[in-house]
Every structure is written in structure tokens, then in C-alpha cells.
Amino acid sequence: MIDRVLGELESALRADGAAAGRAMQAVWQQVGSADAAAATRALERIGSLFDGLPPGRGSRLAVLAGALVERGADPAPAVPAVVDGWLEAAEAATEFARRWRLAVRLAPPEPVDDPATFEAVVARLAGGEPADDGLRRLAAAWFMLGQWTMALTTFLQQAAVRTGLPRREEVEDAVEALQDVRYDLDWLVDLLRVLDDEQMLVLHRPSGRGWALTVGGIGDNFQLHTLLAATLLSMTDDRLLPGMPPSAAEVAAATDGPLRPDGGMQARFHLVDGEGHWIWNEGVPADIPVVDGARVVLLDPLGEARTWEAGRQFAQMVPTVRLVRVLDRDEAALRIVSVPTIATPQHP
Template sequence: MLDHHLDALFQAAADRDPDRLFGHASQLYAATEDADEATLSAVAARFGEVFDLVPPGIGARLGIVAGALAERGADPAPLAEPLVGQLTGLLEQSAAFAAAWRSATGEAPPEPDDDDPDWLRNTAGRLTGLPEHEAFELADAWASVYMAHMPILSILQLSPKLRAALPGRERLVAALSAVSGDRDDLEWLAGLLAVLEDEHLIVLHRETGRGYEVVIGGIGDNFQLHTLLADVVSGPEDHGLIEGVQPDPGWVMAASDGDVDPEDGPVHGQFNLVDAYGKWIWNEGVPADVPKLDGVRVVVLDPPPYARSWSPGRRYPMMPGTIRLERILPAGEAAAWMARIAPEGGSE
């Protein structure tokens, strides 16, 4: 049955019949409701081949189905290359659209309006100086890029392997950066592309002089990092850990792989996070913002200068946050690190 739907999907793509194409894509997805992961993965792998057969605007709509298959349990790896390639091309065309729009109108590019059936035609018509077909393609890319980025949000949240080694990442990041000033609606993707995976941190507790090496992954912001750091270094003093900083278990679960909206809130901050150079590590930032010292990101745990609280959860609900205490640093190694960091009382 699933092969039948896939065959029909590819035939519709070959016939350039979008109505049939979307109809078969919807039927295919409905037919996978009870499929196991192996079957879903086989379907997704073949589904990923259809993107080479359709224009990017149509592919952006098909990408929603691809992302939904991944969320249902399909291995997202075979989908990554076609989805990233499609999105990157649309982003590059979007940058060209923004430049052409400014040149033609002197204005900032407009927000796409899905509720206006004439938006695409009217917008393309204002790109004076371009051939009609080129103006339409650029406007269509500008309108399609949001939908095209949505399945990338899904597969990146679901796969640590893709976060660590996404095909086409460098070109995608460059294309995204070129339009980020005009497209606030893509900031969630920018955040996901900055997520660190299998990243080693040196964590220093200034008050006790203790040090730790931890390994993090899937952490979307420093609110989440703050909660998980407090959990991983908390414990009995005679075990080399820090007493009195244990966060509520509900907060920890919400920051790792539990319910993202628990009743155990708000979270209360246990520390003031500071980098090796004395700058505050703001909770609103991301772990990738923490600067390196000799190739390693260093987080210093200082006493909180005032009470901080925030809602429990994760910025990216489908992405489990992980942290592992790799080792407690020997006293001499911890002291050596402490001697190299900026003194307490650094700038905000």
C-alpha cells in the first residue's frame, strides 16, 4: 500500500500535477500512521528523492510532510540533504529578492501574506528591472522560505547526528545570515544551527575552587544550561561536589527530556554564570556564545548577585538536553584553571 502511494506521488511529480502531488503526499502520510520505524524510515528515504523532481516552492510544501514523517519516527538522515539543499537555494534567492526589492522601491522587503491571493503577483510586479519570470521566482522564494525551514527545525531537534554533522551546513549558515536582518521568523533555525553537540566544558566553582569537565548536547539556551549545570555539579561535598545547589527534579526533567511545561516552577537560579574573561554569561544567550580559553569553553560558577527565576522547559521542545559529568578535576588541575581566569567581579 505504501509503495502504491509512493509510486503515485512520483508519477504526479513527473506529470507536473501539483494537485495530485499534494493529494498523494497527504494520503501517504495518513497511511503511515501505524507503521513501525523501519517502514517509516524506508518511506522517508524514498520520499526524499521527490525534491529533485519539483520546483522549490512546491518542494517547500512537500517538506512539511517530510518533517512530519521524521516526527512520527522515520530516520531523518536521508531527508537532510534534499531539505537543506532546497532551503539553502530558497534563502539565496531570498537574499537576491531583498536586494532587488530595495533597489526597486527603496523600502525594506515586505512580509509574505499567505491570506492575500494576489500577494505574489503584486510583489513580483514591483521588482522593476527584472524579467517577469525572474521577479516571480524571487518573490516566490521569499514567500516559500518560511515553510521550507520548518522541516529542518524538526530534523535538527530529533537527530544529534545531524546537529553534529549536517550536510551543507556551511552554505546554509551563510545563506541564512544573508537574510537574517530581514527575516526575524527564521531566528529559531539560527538558534538550532548554533546548538553544540558533544561539547566539552570546563566548569569552575570559584567559592570552593573545585573544577569539573562536563559534556553537553542539545541545549538550546543558557537558561537550560544553567539548570542542568546546577544539577550535574550538585551533591555531597565529600564526593567533590557542591552542596545546597540541587535544582528541583521537575526543573531538571523539563530541561532534559521530560515534560516541557511542568507545574514545578518557576526555576530559581543557583549561580551567576561567568566566562573565563570575567564577562557574565546571560541566560538569554546560548552555550556557543561562551568564549574559549585555549580551545575549551570555560564556565565559572559565582554566587548570584540577585535572585533570578525563569519558566522551566526547553526552547526546542523536541530536542532533549543532555549533560554528563565527565570527571571531577584533580585539585592541582582545578587550581591551574582558576589561576588563569579573570577575578570575581567582572563586567556584565
């Protein structure tokens, strides 16, 4: 049955938009409840269907591909096509924004999914003249970029995609060019900054102890704080700090378990970087500076109680925090003494 609906999708994509939409829905009905292996087989076939599609069909096919990845499909077969499609749409959307500002002298319109709005925008950009295909293509890219972005952000929650992303520099440059005019790129910006297989030294100033870790796939410093506490606090392991680690449910919410938006995670430490500055939980691990080859985090005593909602920013992104070794006392002491003491700012 899955092979049949995929065959119908391939034919419909070359026919008309309405048929393509129905065929995509049929694929999802068959594969949406299937296992990861079936989703991967479907995505392998879908990954070869992007070439030559009109922008609207390509972006909708990308959304279907992202949905299959959320079902557990290996994204690899569709990564090049989704990246290429996103970049093509981003380039055209950037040109649309430039022309709009020149012609209309206003910020570009909200890219809402509404045919009447699209036609009104095309007419206004054309300035009363008939709109040619090139202008309509630019406007379509502006309106469809969000769908490509949705797919790309889903793909980037997989570590293998982040570490092997094709045309990464072009994607980063295109995001930078659009950030001032598009307000739906924040998640993409954050995912492009996610660290993977990153060395981190964690130091405890009161006890003079330290640990070397490898971290990856962490969306923000709230999550980092939770996972450091889970990794380095123990009531029984004398290699670690004595203390009560987060609960199993809190750790699950920060890794790959059910999200608990109403759960309150209590801060265990005051986090300071290797240059002596407060590490804001609202930031991301990439904000932590590299000092002598590693990102350094000091676990200082907690000055005031802080709580936040247990969870993770990206539901499909599975983090890793691996304890590599315990630093010897001399190495830890040298690292700790090298961190300057800077007055901590008040929390905003």
C-alpha cells in the first residue's frame, strides 16, 4: 500500500497542485502511523522527487519529509534536496524583500498562507503593471520560505544533519541576510549554533574539583544546567559532587522523554564562564567562550533560588553529556585560579 501511494504521489507532483496535495495527504495517512523503518523507506523515495518541482509543491513536499523525520525516518536521503530548496527560496525571498522596500517603501508583508493576500502583494509589487512570472516566483518564495524552514529546522534536530550539513556557510549567510525582515527564523538560527562533540571543562570552585565532559545537542543553558546537575551530582559516587541530582522525570524532560512544561526545575549552581562572567540560563552553550581549547563552566554556590520549567527547547533533539575524566587536583586548581572574579550582574 505504501509503495502504491508513493507512486501516485510521484505522478501527482508532475500534474497539478491539488492532485499533489491529495497525494501527500494519502502518503501521510499510510506512513504517519508506521514504524521508523517504513518512514525511512518512504523518505528515501521522496528525496528523489524534488527536482524540477514548482516552489509551492516543493515546499509542501519538504514539510511532508520533515513530518516523516519526526516519525523516526533517517533524514539523510532528503537532506541535500531540502537544503537546496531552502537556499533557493531564501535567495528569492531576499530579492523579494529588496524589491518590496524599493517599490513600496515599507517593511515586507507578513508571509501568511492566504491566496488573496498573495495576489494583493503581487499586484502591489507590480505597481499596477501585469506581474510577470519572475515577480510571481519571488513573491511565492517569500510566502513559501516558512515551509522550507519548518522542514530544515526539523532535520537540524538530528546530530548527523548538523555535523554534516551541506552548504552550511551558504545557509548561515542566507539566514543573516534575512534576519532583519523575517521573524520566523529564530529556531533555525538557534539550531545552526548548536554544539556537537564539544569539549567542556566543568570546575567546582568551593571544592577545587573539576571534570572534562563532551556535550552536544543542547538547545539552551537551562537544559545545560539541568544536565550538568544530572551528570555531576550524586549521593553515592565519590568521583562527583555530593548532592541530590534532578529527578528522573526532570532528566527525561531535558533529554528524550515526555516534556513537562509545568514542572519546576530548581537551580543547583551559579554558572560562571572561563572569563569570569555569569552564564545566563537564557543563553546557549555556544555563548560560553573557549579558554585554552575548551569551554569552561564554573559551578559556584547558588546566590539566590531560581526555578524554571523542566524541558527542552527542541523536542526532537536528543542531547549528549558524557563524563570523559575527572581532573586531577593540580589541573583543576590551575584552571580555577585562572578564572577572574567579576562582580555578578543582577538578573534582569
